[in-house]
Amino acid sequence: MSVRRLAKEQPASFAFSKDSQAKADWWKAKYPAVRKQSAVIPMLWLAQKQEGWVSEPAIQEIAKQLEMPVIRVLEVATFYVMFQLQPVGKVAFVQLCGTTPCQLRGALDLKAVLKAKIGDANHVSADGKFSWEEVECLGACCNAPMAAINDYYYEDLTPESLAKILDDFAAGKSPKPGSYDGRVASEPKGAIHTLTDPKLYDGSYAKKIKIPNLPEKPKTSKAKPEPTA
Amino acid sequence: MAIAKVNGVEVEFEPGMTVLQVAELAGEEIPRFCYHERLSIAGNCRMCLVEVKPGPPKPQASCALPAAEGQEIFTKTPMVKKAREGVMEFLLINHPLDCPICDQGGECDLQDQAVGYGRDDSRYEENKRAVEEKAMGPLIKTVMTRCIQCTRCVRFITEVAGSPEIGLISRGEDVEITTYLGAAVTSELSANVIDLCPVGALTSKPYAFEARPWELKKTESVDVMDALGSSIRVDARGAAVLRVLPRNNDDINEEWISDKTRYAVDGLGRQRLDRPYVRVAGKLQPATWAQAFAAIASKIKATAPERVGVIAGDLQDAESLKATKDLFTALGVKNLDSRQDGTALGYGPRESWLFNSTLAGIENADVVLFVGTNPRLEAPVLNARFRKQWIAGKTRFGVIGEQADLTFGYDYLGAGAKTLSGLAKSKGDFVAALKAAERPAIIIGQGALARADGAAVLKAAAGLAKTMKVVREGWNGWNVLHTAAARVAGLDMGFVPAEGGLSTADMLKPGALDVLFLLGADECEPAASDAFKIYLGTHGDAGAHKADVILPGAAYTEKNGLYVNTEGRVQQGRRAVFPKGEAKEDWSILRALSEVLGHKLPYDSLDQLRAKLFADHPTFGQIDYAPGSVATPFDVGALGGDAELSDAPFESPIKAFHLTNPVARASVTMAECAAVASGAAKIAAE
Numbered sequence: 001m002s003v004r005r006l007a008k009e010q011p012a013s014f015a016f017s018k019d020s021q022a023k024a025d026w027w028k029a030k031y032p033a034v035r036k037q038s039a040v041i042p043m044l045w046l047a048q049k050q051e052g053w054v055s056e057p058a059i060q061e062i063a064k065q066l067e068m069p070v071i072r073v074l075e076v077a078t079f080y081v082m083f084q085l086q087p088v089g090k091v092a093f094v095q096l097c098g099t100t101p102c103q104l105r106g107a108l109d110l111k112a113v114l115k116a117k118i119g120d121a122n123h124v125s126a127d128g129k130f131s132w133e134e135v136e137c138l139g140a141c142c143n144a145p146m147a148a149i150n151d152y153y154y155e156d157l158t159p160e161s162l163a164k165i166l167d168d169f170a171a172g173k174s175p176k177p178g179s180y181d182g183r184v185a186s187e188p189k190g191a192i193h194t195l196t197d198p199k200l201y202d203g204s205y206a207k208k209i210k211i212p213n214l215p216e217k218p219k220t221s222k223a224k225p226e227p228t229a
Numbered sequence: 230m231a232i233a234k235v236n237g238v239e240v241e242f243e244p245g246m247t248v249l250q251v252a253e254l255a256g257e258e259i260p261r262f263c264y265h266e267r268l269s270i271a272g273n274c275r276m277c278l279v280e281v282k283p284g285p286p287k288p289q290a291s292c293a294l295p296a297a298e299g300q301e302i303f304t305k306t307p308m309v310k311k312a313r314e315g316v317m318e319f320l321l322i323n324h325p326l327d328c329p330i331c332d333q334g335g336e337c338d339l340q341d342q343a344v345g346y347g348r349d350d351s352r353y354e355e356n357k358r359a360v361e362e363k364a365m366g367p368l369i370k371t372v373m374t375r376c377i378q379c380t381r382c383v384r385f386i387t388e389v390a391g392s393p394e395i396g397l398i399s400r401g402e403d404v405e406i407t408t409y410l411g412a413a414v415t416s417e418l419s420a421n422v423i424d425l426c427p428v429g430a431l432t433s434k435p436y437a438f439e440a441r442p443w444e445l446k447k448t449e450s451v452d453v454m455d456a457l458g459s460s461i462r463v464d465a466r467g468a469a470v471l472r473v474l475p476r477n478n479d480d481i482n483e484e485w486i487s488d489k490t491r492y493a494v495d496g497l498g499r500q501r502l503d504r505p506y507v508r509v510a511g512k513l514q515p516a517t518w519a520q521a522f523a524a525i526a527s528k529i530k531a532t533a534p535e536r537v538g539v540i541a542g543d544l545q546d547a548e549s550l551k552a553t554k555d556l557f558t559a560l561g562v563k564n565l566d567s568r569q570d571g572t573a574l575g576y577g578p579r580e581s582w583l584f585n586s587t588l589a590g591i592e593n594a595d596v597v598l599f600v601g602t603n604p605r606l607e608a609p610v611l612n613a614r615f616r617k618q619w620i621a622g623k624t625r626f627g628v629i630g631e632q633a634d635l636t637f638g639y640d641y642l643g644a645g646a647k648t649l650s651g652l653a654k655s656k657g658d659f660v661a662a663l664k665a666a667e668r669p670a671i672i673i674g675q676g677a678l679a680r681a682d683g684a685a686v687l688k689a690a691a692g693l694a695k696t697m698k699v700v701r702e703g704w705n706g707w708n709v710l711h712t713a714a715a716r717v718a719g720l721d722m723g724f725v726p727a728e729g730g731l732s733t734a735d736m737l738k739p740g741a742l743d744v745l746f747l748l749g750a751d752e753c754e755p756a757a758s759d760a761f762k763i764y765l766g767t768h769g770d771a772g773a774h775k776a777d778v779i780l781p782g783a784a785y786t787e788k789n790g791l792y793v794n795t796e797g798r799v800q801q802g803r804r805a806v807f808p809k810g811e812a813k814e815d816w817s818i819l820r821a822l823s824e825v826l827g828h829k830l831p832y833d834s835l836d837q838l839r840a841k842l843f844a845d846h847p848t849f850g851q852i853d854y855a856p857g858s859v860a861t862p863f864d865v866g867a868l869g870g871d872a873e874l875s876d877a878p879f880e881s882p883i884k885a886f887h888l889t890n891p892v893a894r895a896s897v898t899m900a901e902c903a904a905v906a907s908g909a910a911k912i913a914a915e
Contacts, residue, residue: 004399006410056410069387071396071409078398 004078006056007086014057020046024065037068040076044083052093053084081135087124092169094118094132095148101141106158110145113159117166129170142186143179152177231298236305248291248302249277257304260313260342262320262427263379264292267483269388274320274379276342278312279304288312310346317346320377323358323402324428331375333429335442339377360405365395366413367901368420368488369431376406376430382422389485390416391616391636406430413905417609417886420488424474435492435898436472440464448805449476451792452490453544453785454890455608456711457588458794459486463494463786463805470494470786470806480589480855481794487609488902489886489893494786496896500769502781503810513779518811522825524778528761529826532743534561538736541567541724542749542766543713544890546790546802547849549782549815550715551842552830553748554724556819559828563730564742567719569753570882571734572675573683573870574709575725578863579848580856582720584796585705586670587857592618594706596659596666599639600649600690601630601879602674606886607712608795612636627659630676630879644878646682650689653696669699670706676879678709681872688869695866705857707865711795712882712889714785718793722846747772748815749782751891765818768891780822781812784892788814789835791842791849798855799848 016024024046027039040062047058054077063070077083084093094114098107114121114132124131140146143155147162154165154177161180168175183189199205230241235255242251247270249259262274272293279291280303288309291302303309320339328334360373380397383406387393392415394408408414414422423433445464452459452473459482462474473494475486505521506513516524529537539557541550550567557565568575574582586594588611597615604612612635618624619637626639629648640659642648652660663669671694677686691707693699699706711717719725726732733753736742742760749766756775764776767784787808793799808814813821816838823830832838843850887903888894 003403069393069396069409071394071398071407074409075396075398079400081400 004081004085006059006074006078007053010056012057014047014051014055014061016046016061017050020050028066037066037072040066040068040073041080044073044077044080048083052088052090053086086122087131089118089124089129089131091129092149092166094130094166095135095138096132097136097138097140097144097146097148098134099137101137102145105144107145109159110147110157110162113162113166117163130166140186143183149175149177155179156181156183231296233296233298233300233302235302237301242296246296248279248281248289248294248296248300251296251300252279252291252302252304259291259304260346261292262338262342262377263381265381265384265425267389268381268384268425271380271384274377275316276313276320276346278309278316280306280309313346314348317343318348318352321347321351322353323374324377325357325374327375331372331429332370332432332437333375333426337429338427358402363405363407364411364413365408365431366415366419366905367898368434368492369414369423370434370437371431373405373407373430375428377428378404378406379427380406381425381427382406382431385422385425386414386416386419388620389613389616390418390421391613392416392419395422415906417487417489417605418485418613420491421475421485424484433472435495439471440466445471446805448786448803450786450805451800451802452486453714453792453802454487454489454493454893455610456714456716456795457481457608457610458714458792458798458800459490459610460800461486461490463803465786465805468806468809470497480587481798482610483613485610485613489889489899492898492902493887493890493893493896495898496768496892496894497784497786499897500891500895501809501812502767502769502773502779503812504781505811506776506779508777513776518821521778521780522822525763525822526825528744529560534563536743536760537562537746538564538731538742538744538760539566539746539748540569540733540736540750540753540755541565541715541719542747542772543569543715543752544785544892545715545718545749546785546788546792546815547715547718547722547799547842548790548835548838549748549819550719550724551722551845552816552819552823552832552838553746554722555830555841556823556826556828557746558727559823559830560826563727564736565724565730566726566733566736567715567724568679569713569733569750570675570679571683571732572679572716573687574678575720575723577868579721579797580705580707580863581865581868582709582711582717583856584672584708584710584794585700585857586708587796587798587855588614588794590857591615591670591672591708592623594618594624594666594668594670596625596627596663596668597670597672598627598642598659598663598693599630600671600673601677601686601881602672602710603631603633603635603676603881603883604672604674604710605633605635606881606883607674607710609886611710625659625662627663630674631881633881645876646677646686646689646874646879647876649677649686649693650874653693663697666697668704668706669697670708671697671699672708672710674710674879674881675712676881679882680875680877682875684870685872685874686869688871689874691865691868695864700862700865705862709795714792714794717795717797718791718849721793721797721848722842747776749891752889765815766891767812768895770891770894772891780818781808781810782815782818783808783812787812791839791852793849794855796855796857797848799850799852801852 027042031038043062048054059073063073118125118130146155156179165175240255259277261277263271270293272290277291278288281289282301363371383395386395448463450463452461460476460478464472473491477484505516507516507524616637628639629642673690737758739759745760745762747764751770751772762776763778764772765780765782786805789804790802820830887899893899
């Protein structure tokens with residue numbers, strides 16, 4: 001985890017677009033007026049969706065809208081690693097998983113590709129289009145190695161497929177998210193080797209079982225209630 | 230009452246107490262860093278671990294664990310000791326070992342508890358973490374590498390001071406305490422975070438590297454910066470007062486003091502009058518005491534008593550007021566006034582000028598109306614109580630006067646006297662609440678009373694108090710919030726113009742008097758008067774600048790004296806250091822002067838003077854006693870006088886919080902604070 005501080009260079013101002021302001025108002029309306037500050041995380045997220053990152057003027061604007069101390073918004077923004085406090089690539093922002101399963105499946109090679117194509121981690125490329133960072137486990141270990149690019153997961157990557165994806169982004173296309181070795185989801189790669197017996201699925205293995213501790217059914221409808229102690 | 234066992238000893242406790250509190254009831258000391266009685270519970274330092282049965286077989290943080298009936302609490306088992314040693318080791322991983330150059334050394338919680346729970350060596354071989362210093366204004370010095378993230382400062386500023394400006398940003402190993410982008414903390418109570426900080430992360434900037442705690446002579450005394458009379462401890466070395474710290478006093482200041490109380494003391498060493506002066510040919514020349522007295526005597530003896538006037542200042546002790554009053558009354562002078570601001574109080578029952586609910590008792594009020602006062606500036610420590618009540622949701626507040634940020638929510642009713650006089654008949658939510666209240670209170674400030682129409686405002690407020698039954702059986706909600714430490718003492722001893730005498734404003738009119746005696750009076754623009762002015766005081770301030778004779782007196786840290794706070798509580802201030810240079814204690818100067826004037830005062834020692842004071846005015850004999858609501862019932866409706874109510878809005882008498890008296894005005898620290906507060910200067914990040 002990197003040290004989370006506001007960027008040195010900040011834009012002069014921030015304003016929600018009409019669209020994000022409408023969404024922000026929807027979030028604010030969800031909470032009682034005195035608990036407006038509950039909307040701080042959605043608001044920060046909206047600001048990030050709009051600009052790509054959370055700037056200092058955005059923090060000020062959110063504090064103003066939610067009528068809460070600006071230091072409280074700063075606390076939240078610097079706590080959650082999903083909030084980007086530095087500018088990110090305008091076209092593609094790559095979050096490469098570097099945790100053990102991905103690393104064992106070749107994340108280090110992907111890193112080399114990113115470094116060659118974009119530059120150092122946490123730096124926006126000279127044309128402002130790309131940036132990348134290494135993140136902790138994104139929970140897609142079945143499809144390791146993987147990276148999250150903008151809003152989507154790109155899985156089962158190889159140096160070649162990642163380079164292709166980046167080239168596609170550079171060419172203005174939107175590469176298809178998901179697995180890049182032909183899988184649909186996280187099913188086993190190639191042929192299925194386990195649980196292949198068709199009897200598993202036709203009900204022939206099913207036995208009658210007695211579920212323990214079920215409440216006994218009353219034998220007659222006129223059962224007397226038990227005397228209380 | 231529930232019963233729990235602490236180390237095998239049965240202890241009774243109130244339901245709702247925490248395990249830590251129960252252990253303290255049993256006399257066991259629990260080490261802690263983040264827990265503080267007057268703040269919310271954070272439970273993040275883990276130093277207060279104890280073993281509790283029944284419960285999981287692991288140590289538990291006692292500060293955040295509610296005590297239960299039949300619980301067995303162990304505070305001394307090997308498991309507890311080992312757990313606390315583990316916590317201490319973790320805390321010390323990143324805490325620098327710079328105690329020899331740390332200002333907290335000698336009064337540091339971490340240092341003390343490391344003696345009990347620390348290892349003798351470190352197993353940690355990595356680099357220690359380093360944190361950038363933060364700018365927090367002219368009072369708080371930061372060495373953030375020492376911070377152990379207890380968050381006491383964050384909780385204090387947010388909960389008690391009510392100006393949420395400090396926060397804990399980032400996460401994990403990178404967390405840092407900071408203000409928003411290095412802004413100065415603006416609260417009037419900000420420096421209390423220095424006392425709260427258990428380590429040397431937040432220390433006192435003006436006091437940095439001045440002294441070690443064991444070098445200081447500690448004197449328990451009373452504050453005079455506002456009319457609350459907060460309990461303070463004056464720490465001095467040699468002739469210099471180095472710092473002021475709060476003392477615990479639940480009746481007055483709990484354990485907070487304002488920044489002015491704490492930091493104005495560097496003004497005690499600047500601009501001081503350390504010898505008598507006499508004006509010769511238009512210029513003040515140093516003189517001996519005898520020359521100064523002779524100059525006064527020749528002038529006063531040649532003047533008729535009607536042409537002599539006395540104005541007493543806001544920081545005076547009761548003894549000097551008494552000696553002054555006795556001396557000039559003996560000379561036949563009727564023009565005596567201790568009310569520099571011209572407040573419309575001083576005649577009638579004593580309750581009319583007291584804070585009758587008492588400072589602690591006001592917490593029981595359910596509806597409070599502020600009239601012409603800004604308690605945040607006039608009594609910041611009291612304001613913290615109002616905020617506490619407001620957070621608890623027990624009290625509703627209304628304001629007539631300035632619409633300022635008081636750190637708590639209130640109903641704004643109007644700006645001036647017209648709102649006040651029409652309030653009883655008006656229809657509104659707040660008025661209905663005030664009418665229905667069980668314990669309603671009116672807090673009237675000098676912004677409403679110290680005006681030309683003060684008597685009429687008093688009458689209007691008293692009329693409202695009568696209508697709303699603010700004074701009733703067992704409850705007295707008539708409260709006057711003073712701004713001057715000497716005011717109640719002056720009023721209590723009748724230091725007001727006698728029949729036919731002139732008040733402050735009249736005395737200062739050109740040509741009204743031939744001789745004007747200023748007893749530390751600096752707030753009333755004495756330059757306006759063209760009389761022969763004698764100034765007895767401590768600082769070269771407004772009073773001394775135009776004076777013809779200057780007598781150097783003792784400041785509040787330099788004399789034993791009695792002060793009466795706004796609730797009528799008589800308190801003893803004690804001498805921490807001796808007066809500067811040739812200066813003397815005020816009462817002894819007056820005693821010596823009386824002999825030269827031929828009306829020798831009948832006391833030769835402070836004790837004799839006090840005996841006379843107690844005999845003449847018995848209320849002064851009740852040290853540390855505030856009459857409060859048990860005082861004799863009085864007719865609140867009879868207060869005030871008839872006059873035309875003006876349309877002018879009520880304004881708090883305090884415009885610049887940090888510069889309200891000669892001591893504060895001489896203080897460099899207060900000047901810096903005032904500059905920050907007014908935005909005139911940006912304190913650069915250091």
